[in-house]
Amino acid sequence: RRGQSELQLRFLNGSSQVKPSYDYVIIGAGTAGLTLADRLTADGKSTVLVIENGKVVDSPRIDQVYSGMAAMGPTWSYQINSVPQVNLRNRTTAVLAGNLVGGSSAINAMMTVRGTSEDYDRWGNFFSNSSTWSWDGLLPYLKKALSFVPPEAAVAESVNITYDTSFWGNSSSVYTGWPSFQWPGLKTQIEAFQDIPGVEFPTDSGAGKAGVYWFPTFMDPKIVQRSYARTGHFDGINRSNHDVVTESHVTKIILEDGIATGVIFRQGRGNSTTYTTVKANREVILSAGAIHSPQILQLSGIGPKKLLQSAGIDTRIDLPGVGQNFQDHPMMFMSIVLSNFTTHPSPSDMFGNRNFTDWAQTLWKANKTGPYSMGIGNAAAWLGMPVIAPEAFETIASKLESQDHAAQLPPDTDPTVIAGYTAQMKEMARSIRSPNTAFYNHVLSGAGSSGSLIYLHPLSRGTVNINTTDPFNTEPIVDYRALTNPVDLDILIEFLRFTKRYFFETRLKELSPRQIQPPDYVEEPDDLAGFLQSNLSPSEFHPSGTCAMMPKELGGVVDESLKVYGVKNLRVVDASIMPTLPGANTCQSVYAIAEKAVDLIKADM
Ligand SMILES: Cc1cc2nc3c(=O)[nH]c(=O)nc-3n(C[C@H](O)[C@H](O)[C@H](O)COP(=O)(O)OP(=O)(O)OC[C@H]3O[C@@H](n4cnc5c(N)ncnc54)[C@H](O)[C@@H]3O)c2cc1C
Structure with a gap:
């Protein structure tokens, strides 16, 4: 890795050093933004400026793989709290999003997972069944995005890790690999799923199939450090056509006669603030993430007219979907412990077993x-759902189908956004009936206890809108609108029931399971719902959907080329374009979206 001082040469910290124009101006040096900038400048034919709000941060906490969580938290994130969630007993949630070079890929938990084939086919199906936004269309980009390094044979053998390199690539500088150790208890936890009818065990996490499987970690196994957008697409790149300016906050995209011609960004120095305009000869590319990309569009006059009016912003393009369709993966903890779990070593040995930690x-x-x-x-x-709720999934799917979809959205929602939500719920009803759309995610710890439970396809939709009282100087208002669609509760109650069955009705019952949270006498649907309202977190830090790639008449913000409707020379490329969440942690999909975008952009050169 190059030293900070050498890197500074390319960090154009004084606005006077920024050239007046570039072919491409990319907003956000995050997961997607850095991938795009690297690929677009590699052949030397195009000039690129990336504008990033955060700094370059060197910290062992970011590099550290152990625990996956050392870089999470407020230090390198935007400081945003959601609005109180009415259906979660008015609790608010910290909205984590990376505010540094590398974006959220610098602070995430490094889980490398992709969705099932149905998750990606669903994206294209909103346009037509010949769309290239499909499993087949995205697989080459999922492969291109990462270099897969297999686990060591001895570790793989010790716990039966299987993998299939045909689903992976090996040409990217972003790596995904494996630790040189696994907890033996994972074998027990995985094998217990064999006692549940319908559970599949795909050979590889990249196969596009639901089931119980092993998946790698965003790390470079040679140095055992986080591998992310900065290490893969920034460090070591020194090209005269590739400029990055940090600590620079984009406030607005400039529109002239419906064409995006440049960007205005702000730099604060001591007491003074400077504003700089930079021109984009070909395109402005918005990669500020699902929380800030809709904010920047709205500040630029592209968004729902009523909202913009109430903020005193001139509507340049009335695009009702901007900031709507907000989705994230809700997460919760259910506590069940196996009283007679005696497998060692186990994660508990990392806390208090001095001999073990000395050895480690x-x-x-x-x-x-x-x-x-x-x-x-x-x-x-x-x-x-057919696997986790074989007796309930059909009733749940029918209930969703017969719902008044408009009633699940905020009162003033535009008819096109309602139409898009209706189309999504039709797809979701179909997915509830399919064994190959994963709804339920249980992360296995290798300890004699349950891990976190994640809801992969929530039906409620939130909003990310500018703060109309002081839109240019405040963070956007983030409202998950968690559990506003009541079918979400029906599904989550099935999660609790299934998790209980997994512990009490499989071979795990021999290990004397004990349910602690919610207490085992809590069984009535109303009481289980109460538990969820008190304990659910609306976010696994996977914000998505706020600049959805959907047809315009379905409330979409970008088309299949990721171009913003009604504007020339403006694309969005980041997690915000996902119309529906993949049933997986989102980072791998974002890299693939960026890799596909590179080809879409080059096709227009
Ligand atoms: C705590 C946490 C844990 C996660 N864990 C996992 C995981 O284990 N596995 C997984 O697959 N996914 C995980 N994710 C999700 C994943 O990291 C994200 O989906 C992905 O990185 C998003 O990429 P992006 O390009 O959309 O946005 P980002 O990578 O967030 O990039 C956006 C960039 O834009 C910049 N920006 C924003 N506004 C402005 C502005 N006005 N001007 C200039 N720059 C601006 C930001 O500072 C940032 O650098 C996690 C995310 C977080 C936050």
Whole structure:
């Protein structure tokens, strides 16, 4: 990795150093933005400026793989709290989004997962069944995005890790790999799923199939450090056609006669603030993430007219979908412990077992091996509704179909956004009936206890809108609108029931399971709902959907080329374009979206 001082040469911290124009101006040096900038400048034919709000941060906490969570939290994130969630007993949630070079890929938990084939086919189906936004169309980009490094044979053998390199590539500088250690208890946890009818065990996490499987970690196994957009698409790149300006906050995209011609950004120095305009000869590309991309569009006059009017912003393009269709993966903890779980070593040995941690430290210091090379986990169940709720899924799907969809959205929602939501719910009803759309995600810890439960296809939709009282100087208003669609509760109640069955009705019952939270006497639907309202978090930090790639008449913001409707030379490329969430952590999909966008952009050169 190059030293900070050398990097500074390319950090145009004084606005006077920015050239007046570039072929492409990219907003946000995050996961998608850095991928795009690297690929678009590689052949030397185009000039690119990336404008980033955050700084370049060097920290062992970012590099650290162990635990997966060392870089999470407020330090390198925007400071945003959601509005109180009415259906979650008015609790608010910290909205984490990376505010540094590398974006959220610098602070995420490094779980490398992709959705099932149905998740990606669904995206294209909103346009036509010949869309290239499909599993077949995206697989080459999922492969291009990452270099897969297989696990060591001995570790793989110790816990039966299977993988299939045909689903992966090996040409990217962003790596995904494996720790040199796994908890033996994972074998027990995985095998217990064999006792549940319908559970599949795909050979590889990249196969596009639901089931129980192993998945790698965004890390470079050679150095056992996080591998992310900065290490893969920024460090070591020194091209005269590739400029990056940090600590620079984009306030607006300039529109002239419906054409995006440039960007205005703000730099604060001591007490003074400067504003700089930079021109884009070919395109402005918005990659500010699902929280800030809709904000920047709205500040530029592209968004729902009524909202813009109430903020005193001139409507340049009335685009009702901007900032709507907001989705994230809700998350919760259900606590069940196996009283007679005696497998060791187990994660609990990392806390209080001095002999074990001394051994682990020795391995780590000697050659970066052992338990300290592990992230948040490498095995999980990703299961469809027919598997987890065989007796209830049909009733739930029918209830969703017969719903008044408009009633689930905010009162003033535009008819096109309602039409898009209706189309999505039709797809979701179909998906509830399919074993190959995973709704339920249970991350396995290797300890004798339950892990976190994640809801992969929530039906409620939130909003991310500018703060109309002071839109240019405040963060957007983030409202998950969690559990506003009551069918979400029906599904989540099935999650609790299924998790209980997994512990009490499989071979795990021999290990004396004990349910702690919610207490086992809590069984009535109303009481389970109460537990969820008190405990659910609306976010796994996977914000998506706020500049949805959908037809315009379905409330879409960008078309299949990721171009913003009604504007020339403006694309959005980041997590905000996902029309519906993939049933997986989102980072791998964002890299693939960016890789596909590169080809879409080049096709227009
Ligand atoms: C805490 C956390 C844990 C996660 N865990 C996982 C995980 O384990 N596995 C997984 O697959 N996914 C995970 N994710 C999600 C994943 O990291 C994101 O989906 C993905 O990185 C988003 O990429 P993006 O390009 O859309 O946005 P980002 O990578 O967030 O990039 C947006 C960039 O735009 C910049 N920006 C924003 N506004 C402006 C402005 N006005 N001017 C200039 N620059 C601006 C930001 O500073 C940022 O650098 C996690 C995310 C977080 C936050």
